[in-house]
Amino acid sequence: MKLVYCIVRMVRVLMELISRAAFGFLYRATPHKQLPPIRNLLLLDSATALAAKIRENKVSSEDVVQAFIDRIRLINPILNCVVDERFELALAEAKEVDAKLRSGDVDRRQLAAEKPFLGVPFSTKDCMQVTGLRQTAGLYLRRNMVAESDADVVRLMRDAGAIMLCVTNVSELCMWWESSNTIYGRTNNPYDTNRIVGGSSGGEACLQAACGSPIGIGADIGGSIRMPAYFNGIFGHKPSSGIVSNAGQEPQALGELQKMLATGPMARHAADLRPALKVMAAGNAALLKIDTKVNMKQVRFMYVEDDGGSCYTTPMCGELKASMRAVVSHLQLAYGVTATKLELKELKSVFPMYLAMLGNEKTAPTFSEEMVLKQGSLSLFPELLKWMLGQSHHTAPGLLLCLIEKADSDADPRKKELVAKVTALRAKVKDLLAEDGVLLFPSHPTLAPYHSQPLFRPFNFTYTAFFNMVRLPVTQCPLGLSKDNRPLGIQVAANLYQDHLCLSVAEELEKAFGGWVCPSVVQ
Template identity: 45%
Template sequence: MALSRAERWLALLLRLLSRACLALLALLPPPPGPGPGARAVPPPRRELLLLPARRLAALLRARQVTCIEVVEAYVERIKEVNPLINAVVKDRFEEALQEAQQVDKLLSEGPGDDYLEEKFPLLGVPITVKEAFSLHGMPNTSGLVNRRNVIATSDATVVSRLKQAGAIPLGVTNCSELCMWYESSNRVYGRTNNPYDLQRIVGGSSGGEGGVLAAACSVIGVGSDIGGSIRMPAFFNGVFGHKPTTGVVPNDGQFPNAHGARTRFLCTGPMCRYAEDLEPVLRIMAGPGVSKLKLNEKVSLEKIKFHCMDHDGGSVFVSPVDKEILQAQKKVVEHIESDLGVRVQHVSIHKMKYSFQIWSAMMSSQDSNGEEAQRFTDLLGDHGKPVWPLWELMKWLVGMSSHTFPAIALGLTEKLMKLNHSGNAKLVSMGKSLQEEMEALLGQDGVLLYPSHPTIAPKHHSPICMPFNFAYTAIFNVLGLPVTQCPLGLGSEGLPLGIQLVAAAYNDHLTLAVARYLEKAFGGWVLPGKV
């Protein structure tokens, strides 16, 4: 399928704008940062900060540690490293300590461990929440200046469920403006830095969650994903992230929420430092919806049909995959084949070459009722007048816009995509065909190994020059497939490597099981600064 005229103009325009803006950024003085020589965050000093949620909850139930000790340790850690990474944008430390006291009081009253584990599986476990989700008493701006005074008066459904399970929120974390870019930076809270290298991005839009988890400032994170917003931050920060099968976990209580066709693509899911925590957190988040999954089925890894695809086939919109990422994926294939005694089938799916175009077309398509997706320019205005992207770009060039350049560029992209109606219809049809092809390939026992992103964590601002690299994650949103991002240790520059594990719809149990297996084989999350 040849590129349409609109697509060629889109690619050319955005690349020219990107390079022009990078040239302007190079003329600006560097932003204030850490002291000379500082690169990664310092390692945590408390062993309590290195425990998975399940083990931490078990220690609390066994009265081997108090909840006050746990929460105080995490509060101290956030105060130590947040000035470097700027991940927690609003804390609730006083409330968290009060809730810790209540947990200790409950434990002192002596209810049985079995009762506590069943009713409060995350009792006393500190968590953080992406600022796009409502957390009572916390800001809910999604990085939009027009919403800087918005305070949540209730909890999002998933947040409420986690709190009911005993989790203690420590605060809310940074995201990209309106959750539609893969660098977490906005005009409300500023920019978040990668714990492994403060000059690198944390990803987006759930970038604050990725950074805070990697820096050992939280145990569990709440993220959302419509184009890779859980998986890219998890990859760049060396932690685990799971995008569930579409429609299993409720998306209520976040801004912006999905409308029209996009309700089929937006997913809420868990982000964790340890693979063993993904499944129990997913169960809590999903609530009754968990019955659609097969989490109680025992997985025999030797019976899984593994498939591997090294790259998307050579899209002109996307960067080539880094050699280190390809090498890490090759090691995974070799380990699976030698350890499990199975053959990993290498596949080449031609339509994946058009991942970005398919995602873009399906994001702007109508739903079954003919309802169109809400325009991004309307969201930027937040119930006011829609934003004019070209006017905002001119304002941005002279430092007068309240929006980030990526948000403005997305508004321009939206305008151009609407000029290609016939091409979009063909791409939507191609997307449906690709979904059928994927489901047939994976079946009920297949897992696809696929790169999480073409590059390791880029330096700040550089995503502007490679704006479509999120296609490696975005394609699975429009296909509705469950995906687990799994870390694979650190590369030569001390930055995280990783891989996506993909299964057919409602087979989340397969990718979660493979993630636990690969964590044991490759070490999972690694402390920042450790090469």
């Protein structure tokens, strides 16, 4: 095993050196495309602030919706984040909201409680059902499929008064951490258009960061909310397992995968996470104690600086280590709490453990079956040949995942051992956190990489996948920008159903470190 470990580590180091040199050379003369400036200050408001202004007739819903539509039309040619829209229908719904509010036949206090997002536009990723819009999940064979109903979370947000605006780009079948596919192409990072937005909720995080939507919905089975939120400098919350309905998504998660998948809110402002989660959680909201006030002095803080030097992942970026230390220092100075540094030896094996959990679920279709709409299984090697000739409708990451899946064997004696380790790890982390513990964890080992560079760093997603395995709530929090204006961030995790701890710490870090930074002002 030591020999295998050494070989894997050497290959990873070699790939890292090649990718840094090659991509640095490739993009050295490609300028970042600057976003247009913010002309309408409504675009900078939180969703909850916009809802309050609309309820009090300080601004019309129509003006708010139109402002975001205008912004999308300006930024989408640069970023390629929106893939389908319902702008005219959204404006018509906004006019109905305004007419109702002008009628005077409303109880605004009741409206705030029952429809907290009344008149506010929202968006979601292109794997959720949205009536009348395409639901492709980035798969070419689904390019003409139109949803006939809403996913549960979309319906709940609409019931809360929010107005559906558009759907956003994803990776192929939502199983890679760069949002690019053969239907719509790739999405560009608003802070540096040569960089990725993450995946699979990459178009969603990009749109919000660029002020094209005030709030949205993501889904996360290995970091698909948190990685894009990190790369785009916004907030994203993966709720406790089983709290928010995953119904209405493609591909569908079954069995153990249903427990690993979590649907949750994404937003520029931390203040929007609680009310959005309360809406999405519906009847389960009471389990989370969302509105419980938290005294930071009574929270036990723990932190992890890196994965201990896994052979699978890139070494931790120095600026990200410094950000972690800055958070720990802030908590010490502001509240007198001392964070305990943890070293979890299991972190070195997150990738094989995560892969074992995916492969252990026999009730769900394989990825190769999903690639052909469950009509048999993808013929991998002929498809690889077509890809090399530029004739395939699939992406390189999608085919790579099929290859990994094909190499995975149920006869591998380590699989049961790895699954057992995940169960033990889940119990260990829950015991560590108890009801008052918060774990500070890196969002990723690097800053946002160049387009296609994740192919040379395929396993770096394990920093987020860890929390899907242990099924715990976790919030990605922005911490400003790096020296070259790429977002910094940190994950904040707590025990099952202790989501309020994550959200409270996120609000604290936003106050201390400034939160989201508008990319239009970044040169």
